[in-house]
Amino acid sequence: MKTNTLITRIHPQAQWSDAVVHQQTAYFVEVPESGTDITNQTQALFAQAERTMALCGTDKRHILMATIYLKHMADRAAFNALWQAWLPEGCAPARACVSAELASPDYLLEIVFTVAVPRA
Secondary structure (H helix, E strand, O other): OEEOOOEEEEEEOOOOEEEEEEOOEEEEEEOOOOOOOHHHHHHHHHHHHHHHHHHHOOOHHHEEEEEEEEOOHHHHHHHHHHHHHHOOOOOOOEEEEEEOOOOOOOOOEEEEEEEEOOOO
């Protein structure tokens, strides 16, 4: 973790940080680390997102915005069912869901998260 007075970068690398926190807001991207179908990849990605949120001092109740990139829009209904089951009731964020070519041919989805970080 690298911190200056305004920005905290979690696990910074040459090309990205796992998350960046600025003024009580966390920004991060998740791609699935495992799974071969939309259900397995989505569940893996959600577990990863929860770990990242915990590192930032927040949780899924505080998601403000999500941009969801699907390789195949035909997976949208299956993804939406998993998304709705994962989110706490009454905590749905603003979101966009688009079809996109992803960085790896194995990825079926990628999600960009913006999450509020409660004051300690």
